[in-house]
Amino acid sequence: MLTLSQLDVLEAEAIHIIREVAAEFERPVLLFSGGKDSIVMLRLAERAFRPAPIPFPVMHVDTGHNFPEVIECRDRLVAELGVRLVVASVQDSIDAGRVVEETGRRASRNRLQTTTLLDAIEEHGFDAAFGGARRDEEKARAKERMVSFRDEFGQWDPKNQRPELWNLFNTRIRRGEHVRVFPLSNWTELDVWDYVRRAELELPSIYYAHTRRVFERDGMLLADISHARRGEDEPAYEATVRYRTVGDASCTGAVESAAATPDAVIEEIAATRITERGQTRADDRTSEAAMEDRKKEGYF
Amino acid sequence: MDMLRFATAGSVDDGKSTLIGRLLFDSKSIFEDQLAAVERTSAARGEEFTNLALLTDGLRAEREQGITIDVAYRYFATPRRKFIIADTPGHIQYTRNMVTGASTADLAIILVDARKGILEQSRRHAFLATLLRVPHLVVAINKMDLVDYDEAVYERIVAEFTEFAAGLDAADLTFIPISALHGDNVIERSPNMPWYEGPSLLHLLEHVHIASDRNLVDVRFPVQYVIRDEGRGYAGQIAGGVLRPGDEVVHLPSGSATTVERIDGPAGPVEEAFAPMSVALRLAGDIDISRGDLIARPGDRPRAVQDVDATVCWMAPGRTLTAGSKLLVKHTTRTASAEVADLAYRLDVNTLRRDETATELGLNEIGRVSLRADRPLFVDDYARNRRTGGFILVDAETAETVAAGMISPNG
Numbered sequence: 289m290l291t292l293s294q295l296d297v298l299e300a301e302a303i304h305i306i307r308e309v310a311a312e313f314e315r316p317v318l319l320f321s322g323g324k325d326s327i328v329m330l331r332l333a334e335r336a337f338r339p340a341p342i343p344f345p346v347m348h349v350d351t352g353h354n355f356p357e358v359i360e361c362r363d364r365l366v367a368e369l370g371v372r373l374v375v376a377s378v379q380d381s382i383d384a385g386r387v388v389e390e391t392g393r394r395a396s397r398n399r400l401q402t403t404t405l406l407d408a409i410e411e412h413g414f415d416a417a418f419g420g421a422r423r424d425e426e427k428a429r430a431k432e433r434m435v436s437f438r439d440e441f442g443q444w445d446p447k448n449q450r451p452e453l454w455n456l457f458n459t460r461i462r463r464g465e466h467v468r469v470f471p472l473s474n475w476t477e478l479d480v481w482d483y484v485r486r487a488e489l490e491l492p493s494i495y496y497a498h499t500r501r502v503f504e505r506d507g508m509l510l511a512d513i514s515h516a517r518r519g520e521d522e523p524a525y526e527a528t529v530r531y532r533t534v535g536d537a538s539c540t541g542a543v544e545s546a547a548a549t550p551d552a553v554i555e556e557i558a559a560t561r562i563t564e565r566g567q568t569r570a571d572d573r574t575s576e577a578a579m580e581d582r583k584k585e586g587y588f
Numbered sequence: 589m590d591m592l593r594f595a596t597a598g599s600v601d602d603g604k605s606t607l608i609g610r611l612l613f614d615s616k617s618i619f620e621d622q623l624a625a626v627e628r629t630s631a632a633r634g635e636e637f638t639n640l641a642l643l644t645d646g647l648r649a650e651r652e653q654g655i656t657i658d659v660a661y662r663y664f665a666t667p668r669r670k671f672i673i674a675d676t677p678g679h680i681q682y683t684r685n686m687v688t689g690a691s692t693a694d695l696a697i698i699l700v701d702a703r704k705g706i707l708e709q710s711r712r713h714a715f716l717a718t719l720l721r722v723p724h725l726v727v728a729i730n731k732m733d734l735v736d737y738d739e740a741v742y743e744r745i746v747a748e749f750t751e752f753a754a755g756l757d758a759a760d761l762t763f764i765p766i767s768a769l770h771g772d773n774v775i776e777r778s779p780n781m782p783w784y785e786g787p788s789l790l791h792l793l794e795h796v797h798i799a800s801d802r803n804l805v806d807v808r809f810p811v812q813y814v815i816r817d818e819g820r821g822y823a824g825q826i827a828g829g830v831l832r833p834g835d836e837v838v839h840l841p842s843g844s845a846t847t848v849e850r851i852d853g854p855a856g857p858v859e860e861a862f863a864p865m866s867v868a869l870r871l872a873g874d875i876d877i878s879r880g881d882l883i884a885r886p887g888d889r890p891r892a893v894q895d896v897d898a899t900v901c902w903m904a905p906g907r908t909l910t911a912g913s914k915l916l917v918k919h920t921t922r923t924a925s926a927e928v929a930d931l932a933y934r935l936d937v938n939t940l941r942r943d944e945t946a947t948e949l950g951l952n953e954i955g956r957v958s959l960r961a962d963r964p965l966f967v968d969d970y971a972r973n974r975r976t977g978g979f980i981l982v983d984a985e986t987a988e989t990v991a992a993g994m995i996s997p998n999g
Contacts (some may be wrong), residue, residue, distance in 0.1 A: 290799065290804060290830065290860075290862050291589060291590060291799050292590070292864075292865070293589055294589050294590060294591035294669075294670040296865070297590075297591050297864060298591075299854050299866075300825060300854070300864050300865050300866040301866075303825075303854060303863070303866040304812070304824075304825045304866050305865075307812050307813040307823055307824075307866070308812060308813075308921075310813060311812060311813045311879055311921075332854075335822075335854040335855070336823070336866075337813075337815055338852075339815075339817045339818075340815045340816060340817045340821075349741055362644055402853050423661045423663070428647060430660050430662070431647055431658050431659075431660055432883075445649075446647050446649075446658070447649065447658075449658065450989040451684060451685075451687075451688045451690065451903055451986065451989050451991045451992070453687070453688055453691040453692075453978065453980055454691045454692060454974060454975060454978045455692075455825060455864075455975065456918055456919075456978070456979070456980050458918065458982050458987070458988075458989045459979060460916070460984070460987040461987055462987060465987075474659070474661070474663070476663050476665075476666070487855075506610075537640055555651075560618050560619075560621050561616075561619055561620045562621050563619045563621055563622060564697075566619065566621030566622070567621070577647075577648040580647060580648055581648075
């Protein structure tokens with residue numbers, strides 16, 4: 289009687305933030321990777337404004353190292369919802385000389401994305417960018433505001449953040465500045481999967497168990513694709529795996545799993561003893577403050 | 589499963605991090621890779637034990653300097669409830685951080701060191717939790733192991749705190765004797781304190797009744813966004829009361845009466861809506877309604893005022909609030925320009941003494957002010973409704989959030 293489940297409360301909070309930003313900013317954009325968090329974000333945006341269309345475009349920062357299943361899912365969702373898709377390409381940034389490709393076996397385009405992202409925000413004049421980041425993912429993110437200020441260089445200053453009280457958000461910025469907005473801040477990985485199950489969201493098939501050629505590097509299972517630059521000392525083999533997170537295909541690891549449905553995945557996550565980023569993201573492993581440093585520069 | 593948000597107040601010395609670490613650890617919410625990272629950092633700093641405080645210190649400066657700078661949010665769940673902890677640091681910017689963490693909290697835990705008893709900071713924590721109207725206050729009397737689990741020590745602290753809290757108009761108040769280090773009365777009742785007959789801390793967190801803490805009486809619906817399709821949907825988050833299709837409502841500021849035709853929730857039409865649901869209302873007739881307006885009941889309206897008396901907490905470093913300060917006030921979905929007409933007094937949060945000779949409020953100071961807004965705000969007393977009684981002040985020039993305000997009766 290007059291009670292809400294934790295998922296209802298989180299959904300209401302996220303929709304409140306999405307509407308608030310749509311009302312207060314001129315040119316918002318939803319950052320969309322095709323991963324589970326951004327698919328939840330897209331669904332929440334649809335629910336916030338329906339029956340009217342989502343009043344902002346979505347943007348994919350494309351490293352060029354994609355899983356085909358993810359791109360296929362992205363294009364289907366965008367077509368279904370009738371939203372405009374902006375693709376900002378890391379390859380274009382490389383070709384234009386804005387960034388220089390890393391070299392070596394562990395080369396990744398992860399860090400290069402920041403320049404591509406900031407250039408695209410400036411080019412399109414976006415003043416608010418929604419992301420699907422969650423505070424439970426990583427300890428620097430646990431300290432970030434839901435509506436997080438970025439200066440004219442796109443930088444985050446963790447020591448000088450705007451206090452956020454009640455459900456009130458300070459949306460005031462000056463020209464050239466923008467905000468990053470994280471409506472899923474208070475969701476955990478388990479909440480996201482509960483929501484995927486309840487709202488019957490379709491995710492890229494790689495989130496569920498499938499057979500794939502993989503090899504081990506730094507304790508992670510990487511897909512044997514050309515971008516991963518598998519060495520001769522890194523033998524490939526077939527395994528039954530699924531992805532817990534979806535990022536750049538060259539540095540996102542798979543986990544051995546037989547979970548083929550949302551129910552099975554939820555059971556698996558509830559029992560796991562390792563965080564999702566710890567298990568699957570090489571990009572977070574370079575140092576204790578890897579995420580904080582990238583975020584200060586303007587990363588997602 | 590429902591959700592409880594709680595804030596923890598205290599400094600590292602009170603064992604706050606140990607307590608949070610234990611709640612997370614015993615509910616299996618600390619993962620192996622997180623623990624390994626903490627162990628590495630602890631060892632690198634030459635600490636003999638694994639410092640669980642590092643779990644909530646997310647920023648480089650925090651780890652390097654061994655201090656906590658900012659509110660950290662942590663998550664754990666038991667089969668009964670999901671919990672969000674707002675962990676507010678004890679040292680730097682204390683008031684600002686605690687006010688922020690407490691603003692959304694259903695419950696606040698104040699840690700008291702059993703050896704030291706009620707300190708100035710315990711009073712300050714209790715005062716701030718009460719000022720922010722956190723509905724449930726738990727005083728966890730920690731380090732009972734260091735006073736031989738002595739009931740007399742516990743009772744003395746309870747009596748002293750109760751006397752102090754009587755002057756505060758404090759919320760629901762509970763005392764629990766614990767040892768965070770050894771786990772006494774944290775997850776399970778402790779055999780070391782058979783004289784204590786209350787619940788363990790986790791049992792209390794799992795069972796405390798929060799559903800009736802919301803205002804389900806006075807209908808308040810600040811209009812946030814107008815959805816335009818074949819008709820118009822007025823979107824927003826319910827701030828109070830219960831709305832149902834067919835209800836008569838009044839639109840403010842026009843005063844026009846109308847009827848709720850339909851309420852859309854996230855997944856489709858709903859038969860009733862209450863806080864904190866985000867919904868869209870379809871109303872009968874053709875009224876001009878925009879963002880910043882408010883829907884209420886004809887016989888139960890908020891006050892429409894341009895002059896507002898409020899208690900404010902000043903949060904801006906390097907500048908002060910004085911009579912004549914010009915600021916933006918953001919209240920529900922309405923933003924107005926406002927001027928500080930008067931600073932009635934500054935409050936000493938340690939002694940609760942009012943300094944009526946004060947002419948300014950500095951960082952982390954609290955005082956009573958009168959504001960004059962350039963347009964009406966639709967307000968309730970903060971004590972009656974946190975959503976329609978709270979506001980923030982924003983500096984139009986620097987765009988900083990400079991203060992939080994709680995509206996006083998008749999203000």
